[in-house]
Amino acid sequence: MTALRYILIALGTLGIAALFGSQIKALEGITHDGETVLLDLRPVDPRALMMGDFMALRYAEETPQDLPKDLPTKGQFVLSLDENKVGTFKRLADSSNLAANEIKINYVRRKRGVTFGAPRYYFQNGTAETYEASDYGIFKVAPSGRAILVGLADEKFQEIKPPKS
Amino acid sequence: MTDPTFQTVSLDDIPHFIESDILPKNQYLKAVSFLRDNEFWKRWAIRALLAIAVGHILSGIIFFFAFNWNDLSGLTKFAIVGGGIAACLVAWVIAKLDSPAGQAFGIGATVLVGVMFAILGQVYQTPAMIHTPFLFWAALTLPFALASRNLAHWTVWLAILTVAITTYANSGLRLAGNDGAANALNIAVSGGFIAGLIMLDKVLAPKLKWTRAEWFRVLLILGATGFAFFGFTESFWDNGSGLWTIAFALICGLVAYLYLSSPSLATLSLASFGLFTLVAQFGFKMFQGGGDDVGVFFVIFLWLGGLTIGMVAAFRHFIRRFKTAPEIENLEDNRSVAPSPRSHSAFSQHLGLDEGAVSEALISDIERDKPWYMEVFLALAGILTALLGCGFFGSFLAMMLRDAEEFVFGILGIVIFAVSIGLRRTINSPYVQHMLNTMIIIGGILAAIGFGLELKDFDAVIFMLLILSVIVLTLVTDRILEFLSSAAIITLIGMELYHLEVPMGESIILVISTVLGVVLLTHPIGKRLCKSAGTAFLMAPAILGIALVHSQRWTSTVDASRFSDDWLARIISLIVLIGGVIYLNRGKTLTDFKPPVAALIPLLVGAAFVPLGGASALLLILTGYILGSRSLAIIGTLLQIYFLTMFYYDLSLDLLTKSIVLFVSGLIFLGVWLLVYRKEGVQP
Numbered sequence: 001m002t003a004l005r006y007i008l009i010a011l012g013t014l015g016i017a018a019l020f021g022s023q024i025k026a027l028e029g030i031t032h033d034g035e036t037v038l039l040d041l042r043p044v045d046p047r048a049l050m051m052g053d054f055m056a057l058r059y060a061e062e063t064p065q066d067l068p069k070d071l072p073t074k075g076q077f078v079l080s081l082d083e084n085k086v087g088t089f090k091r092l093a094d095s096s097n098l099a100a101n102e103i104k105i106n107y108v109r110r111k112r113g114v115t116f117g118a119p120r121y122y123f124q125n126g127t128a129e130t131y132e133a134s135d136y137g138i139f140k141v142a143p144s145g146r147a148i149l150v151g152l153a154d155e156k157f158q159e160i161k162p163p164k165s
Numbered sequence: 166m167t168d169p170t171f172q173t174v175s176l177d178d179i180p181h182f183i184e185s186d187i188l189p190k191n192q193y194l195k196a197v198s199f200l201r202d203n204e205f206w207k208r209w210a211i212r213a214l215l216a217i218a219v220g221h222i223l224s225g226i227i228f229f230f231a232f233n234w235n236d237l238s239g240l241t242k243f244a245i246v247g248g249g250i251a252a253c254l255v256a257w258v259i260a261k262l263d264s265p266a267g268q269a270f271g272i273g274a275t276v277l278v279g280v281m282f283a284i285l286g287q288v289y290q291t292p293a294m295i296h297t298p299f300l301f302w303a304a305l306t307l308p309f310a311l312a313s314r315n316l317a318h319w320t321v322w323l324a325i326l327t328v329a330i331t332t333y334a335n336s337g338l339r340l341a342g343n344d345g346a347a348n349a350l351n352i353a354v355s356g357g358f359i360a361g362l363i364m365l366d367k368v369l370a371p372k373l374k375w376t377r378a379e380w381f382r383v384l385l386i387l388g389a390t391g392f393a394f395f396g397f398t399e400s401f402w403d404n405g406s407g408l409w410t411i412a413f414a415l416i417c418g419l420v421a422y423l424y425l426s427s428p429s430l431a432t433l434s435l436a437s438f439g440l441f442t443l444v445a446q447f448g449f450k451m452f453q454g455g456g457d458d459v460g461v462f463f464v465i466f467l468w469l470g471g472l473t474i475g476m477v478a479a480f481r482h483f484i485r486r487f488k489t490a491p492e493i494e495n496l497e498d499n500r501s502v503a504p505s506p507r508s509h510s511a512f513s514q515h516l517g518l519d520e521g522a523v524s525e526a527l528i529s530d531i532e533r534d535k536p537w538y539m540e541v542f543l544a545l546a547g548i549l550t551a552l553l554g555c556g557f558f559g560s561f562l563a564m565m566l567r568d569a570e571e572f573v574f575g576i577l578g579i580v581i582f583a584v585s586i587g588l589r590r591t592i593n594s595p596y597v598q599h600m601l602n603t604m605i606i607i608g609g610i611l612a613a614i615g616f617g618l619e620l621k622d623f624d625a626v627i628f629m630l631l632i633l634s635v636i637v638l639t640l641v642t643d644r645i646l647e648f649l650s651s652a653a654i655i656t657l658i659g660m661e662l663y664h665l666e667v668p669m670g671e672s673i674i675l676v677i678s679t680v681l682g683v684v685l686l687t688h689p690i691g692k693r694l695c696k697s698a699g700t701a702f703l704m705a706p707a708i709l710g711i712a713l714v715h716s717q718r719w720t721s722t723v724d725a726s727r728f729s730d731d732w733l734a735r736i737i738s739l740i741v742l743i744g745g746v747i748y749l750n751r752g753k754t755l756t757d758f759k760p761p762v763a764a765l766i767p768l769l770v771g772a773a774f775v776p777l778g779g780a781s782a783l784l785l786i787l788t789g790y791i792l793g794s795r796s797l798a799i800i801g802t803l804l805q806i807y808f809l810t811m812f813y814y815d816l817s818l819d820l821l822t823k824s825i826v827l828f829v830s831g832l833i834f835l836g837v838w839l840l841v842y843r844k845e846g847v848q849p
Contacts, residue, residue, distance in 0.1 A: 005262055005312040012308030013254060016278055017247075019305060020285070024243060027289045052231035052287065052820065073341065108294070110340050122287045125232045125820040149290035162235040 030148050034140030035103050037079065037087045038153055039116070041137045054120040055131055055152075067113070068092070076104045076145045077114075084157045086136065093145075106145040118149035123162065130163050174512045176200050176793055178527060180694040182518075184642075185526045190689035192516055199515050200507055201793035209798075210790060211841055212265070214764060216317075218834035219269045221771070223276050224809060225828030230284055231813070232820035239288035246284060250277045265842070268315045275306040275321055295336050299329030314373070316381045327388065330354050344399065345406060351396035352412045358389035359419050366426070379429060386432050389419060390439030397443050401450075416440050424483075430536055433483050438542040441476055445469060445549070459564055462557035469553055470603065473546040474596050480539045481595070537644075537796045540697075544645040547599060551606040558607055559614070575615025582608030582633065586640055602646055609633045623664055631657045644697040651701035655681075659709065671709060671777060672737045678705040679741045679784065683748055686788060700797060703785055706738070707804045710778015711811075738780040739773055745784050749791045759791045763840065767833040771826075779808035 039059045071092075079087035081101045093104050107114035118139070123131060134152035138159060141147045151159045179196050182188035188196055226249070230242060253274035260267035282298035303326040310322040330350065338347035362385045369376040397412035420436045423429075448468035451461050509527060513520040558581075559574075566573055585604040592598060612633065617626035630653065637650040655678050662670035682703030685695045746765065750758050758765065768787075772780040785801025788794070812823060 002262070005314075006258070008308040008312040009254060009257070012305060012312075013251075015305050015308070016250065016281070019301065020243070020247070020281060023285060024240075027285075031289070052233040108341075118290050121290060122233055124235045127235075 027148060030140050030142045030146060031150060034142050034148070036085050037081060037103060037105070037139045037141050037147070038085050038136040038157060039087050039139060041135065041152075052122055053125050053128060054122045055128070055134075056120055057118065057137060057149075059116060059137060071109055071114070073109050075107060077107055078102050078104055086157070103141055104145045105139075105141055105147050116147055118147070121149060121152055127163055131160055134160055172509055172524075174200065174507055174509045174523070174527070180689075180696060182523065182526055183689045183694055184692045185522075185529075186692065187518060187522050187526050188516065190692075193689055193694065194687060196512070196516055197792055199512065206790060206793060207845065210760060210764075211838065211845065213786075213802075214834060214838040214841065215265055215269060217768075217771075218831050218838050219273065220809065221827045221831030221834060223273060223831075224813075225824045225826075225831055226277070227280055227283075228813065228820045228824035228827060230280055230287070232824060233287055234821070239284070242284045242288065243281070246277055246281045250274050250281065253277060262312065263314060268313065268318065271309055271313050271315070272318050272321055275309050275318065275325075278302055278306050279325065294333075296329050296333035299325055299332060303329050314375050316375065316378050320381065320384060323384075323388070327354075344403065345408070348396045348400045348403075348406065348408050351392045351399070352408060352415065355389045355392035355396060355412065355415055358385050358392065359415060359422075361385055362389065362419075363422065379431060382429070383431050383435060386419070386423075386435050386439075390416060390436060390442075394439065394442055398446065401446055413443055416443060430483055430487060431538060433487070434480060434536070434539050434542060437476060437479055437483075438545075441472055441542075441546060445472055445546075448472075459557065459560040462553060462560050466550065466553040466557045469546070469550040470600065473543065473550050473599060473603075476546055477543060477595055477599055480535070480543070484535060484539075540644050543599065544648065547603055547645060548606070548649070551603045551610075554603055554607040555610050558611060562611075571615050571618035573615065575612050575617075575619060578608050578610070578612030578615050580608070582612055584608075586637070589641055589643070598643070602641075602643060605637060605641070605646065606649070609637070624661065627657050627661045627664070638695075638698060642693065647695060647697040648701045651681075651695075651698040652705065655702060655705040659705075669734065669737075671706075671713065672734050674709060675706040675738055675741055675777075675781065678702040679745055679781065683745050683788070686792065687749065700800070703781070703788060703797070704800060704804070706781035707778040707785065707801075707808070710781065711804075711807065713777060734777055735773060735780075738777060739769060742772060742780045742784050743769065746787055746791075749788060760787065761841070764834075764837050767830055767837060770833075771830045779805065779812070782808055 041057050041059050076093035078090045078093050078098065079102065080090045080099070081087055081103065087103070087105070090102060098104065105116055107116055116139070118137060121131065121134075121137070131152050133154050135155045136153040136157065137149050138151040138153050139147045140150050153159050176197060179188065179193065179200070182196070183190055183193065226246075230246070253270045257267050257270040257274065260270060262268075262271070279298075279302050282302055286298060303322065306322060306325070310319050313319070334347040334350045338344070338350065362382060365376055365382065365385070393412040393416050397409045397416075400406040400408035400412070416436065416439055420433070420440055423433050423436055445468075448465040451465060509523050510520055512518070513523045562574055562577060581604055585601045585608055589598060589601040589605065592601065609630070613626055613630050616629060620626065634650040634653040634657065637646055638654070641647075641650075655674065658677065659670065659674045662673060667673065679702070682699045682701075682705075685699030685702065746758075753759075755762055760768070768783060772783045782801050782804035786798055786805060787801075789797030789799075789801055813820075818826075
């Protein structure tokens with residue numbers, strides 16, 4: 001019986017190592033190699049249990065005007081990027097090829113609009129003021145459409161760096 | 166043959182001995198000291214100390230990473246926490262899987278996996294769905310829970326799973342507009358808890374000693390009734406859904422199962438109260454169709470009154486039927502989880518009392534077997550009934566006396582109040598007593614509203630309500646009314662202090678309520694020991710603290726300093742806490758102090774930093790420990806957990822400072838625990 005317990009602990013340990021190892025590798029890959037996209041945001045403020053201070057975010061492109069009523073629960077949007085890498089909703093993704101300035105981004109449907117998966121930006125405790133001037137969320141998007149939020153940018157499309165301690 | 170129940174005496178019997186003039190009131194503390202199960206409380210305290218140490222250390226780690234230090238790269242954070250998980254697992258194995266330290270390390274590893282997910286979300290600003298990390302957290306740590314053979318570890322795991330499911334239902338399904346699926350999931354989880362309980366009782370408990378703790382069964386039933394309540398309520402009020410019938414059937418089945426095959430008073434009364442909350446809603450449904458008609462108020466008032474009386478009858482039946490059988494918590498394998506009563510002859514001899522009189526008093530005490538949690542459930546039901554009664558009587562009187570002056574309502578209220586008190590003092594039937602309790606509350610509130618509208622003076626209304634509450638406290642001997650009237654007294658004093666803008670009002674309330682609480686819990690007044698009143702007063706500062714923390718969060722995150730930065734208020738609360746502990750230990754030398762000074766000092770340091778009210782929660786725990794009262798200790802523990810959580814949101818200190826405070830105090834507690842554990846050589 002004791003041997004079984006040690007086996008269970010070992011299995012749990014392996015599972016943890018495997019999951020986190022694979023996730024960190026995948027997310028680091030997107031962070032370094034993903035397409036950069038800026039999304040116009042509407043900041044909304046607080047503190048999350050265990051993850052710390054954050055800014056609640058909403059993106060203008062999550063509630064585009066011409067969304068169909070029977071939008072699937074999950075899918076992809078096609079965004080067109082301007083010269084500053086700011087993304088604008090173009091259409092729902094289909095089988096057609098993307099233009100040079102287009103990318104696909106995954107979404108999940110909500111009661112009103114959709115989410116791209118980054119409703120919060122976490123920052124060091126006590127540095128909220130640094131990010132008050134943010135106008136855009138900076139995303140790295142993988143070819144698969146998976147996006148991660150890597151920073152916030154001001155009205156001049158410049159990334160807002162965290163303050164030096 | 167004498168019923169063996171009446172040969173034992175417990176702490177709950179002391180108030181009746183005082184009221185019956187058998188025990189002189191100046192021997193109250195001596196009686197408490199004799200009946201206090203020192204071995205039980207020593208084991209409890211050692212476990213509590215380890216739990217506090219582990220809780221503080223883990224909280225310190227969580228707060229540190231929540232600080233989200235820019236200078237620490239993401240990969241460094243992963244390495245630190247990953248190393249921590251590995252260290253905990255290795256330590257778990259080295260310290261032996263079933264030792265207290267080993268189990269603490271095992272729980273630590275489970276919690277740190279959650280910290281790892283938090284860092285993943287922090288570094289990569291993911292994921293979108295809040296339930297995802299909790300689901301993975303539960304899945305990854307299930308092997309640890311399975312390996313643990315420890316119910317505390319399973320409780321942590323179940324909490325993670327519950328959060329995962331709740332967030333999926335409410336943040337996932339509901340946000341996507343799928344309310345039906347969310348309700349179905351809640352009801353399914355309730356069914357899962359019930360299935361888990363049955364498996365625990367029928368399959369695991371007969372074979373595995375470590376699965377037999379009663380408190381874990383209570384938690385499972387709390388989970389079952391809680392999820393059933395949400396699933397039932399959401400679908401019941403949504404006219405198109407019939408899912409509520411399944412929730413209702415589940416809870417009916419749970420009550421039936423507990424009654425027929427696995428009886429214990431705690432679980433039966435909790436499940437019965439859960440059923441009450443569902444059945445009560447049938448009456449409220451009438452509001453939907455009937456509007457605010459007086460007749461609707463009356464019918465619902467009768468409905469709830471009838472349900473409350475039904476619950477009283479059910480509880481009395483449960484006590485009669487199951488109290489004579491050994492409760493699960495008193496089985497030999499679970500001796501460590503319940504204090505042992507003493508024989509009435511030993512008690513009589515120790516205190517020089519007449520053994521026959523003591524035995525007679527035990528037989529005649531009809532309240533003897535009613536546990537405190539039954540009183541709480543009945544109180545909640547009674548308050549709801551009283552509120553509806555106020556609605557009915559108020560509407561009826563308004564209709565009948567529509568042109569009358571407001572003071573007529575006040576006079577009617579006084580008449581109802583006075584007549585109800587007079588009858589209450591003479592009638593012995595518990596059913597009628599509960600109805601009269603309701604009428605006392607109704608009369609008092611009507612009087613206050615009537616005269617208040619007439620006088621249009623806030624101070625006069627407060628003063629009047631204060632007088633009425635003191636009258637109830639003085640003239641009516643009833644645990645529920647004693648608690649409610651004491652709570653009303655301290656609330657009214659607080660409201661008046663705020664109204665008059667008295668500076669340091671919170672500290673004044675703290676001092677008044679703590680003094681009253683400690684005195685009432687340790688000194689009989691005449692022939693009465695006002696335990697419920699003392700508990701209410703002792704709880705008041707902690708409840709006030711909770712209200713203040715929430716009002717701080719609601720009003721503004723900018724103006725967060727009023728109650729958090731106020732170090733004078735904290736110093737006062739510390740002085741009150743120290744004073745309370747010294748008073749409860751009066752006549753003892755420092756070496757005989759409960760708790761030992763070595764444990765008390767780090768507790769005080771910790772209490773200094775939590776928001777206002779946290780020190781009062783600690784005093785509740787210590788008072789329960791010193792007087793041997795489990796109910797006080799449980800209430801204080803729940804409030805203390807809450808304050809530790811709220812410490813996280815306190816904006817007066819940054820998270821890094823708080824993490825250091827928690828981590829260091831946790832290490833100190835761990836050191837004290839090690840010393841005590843080795844010295845006492847206590848079996849876990």
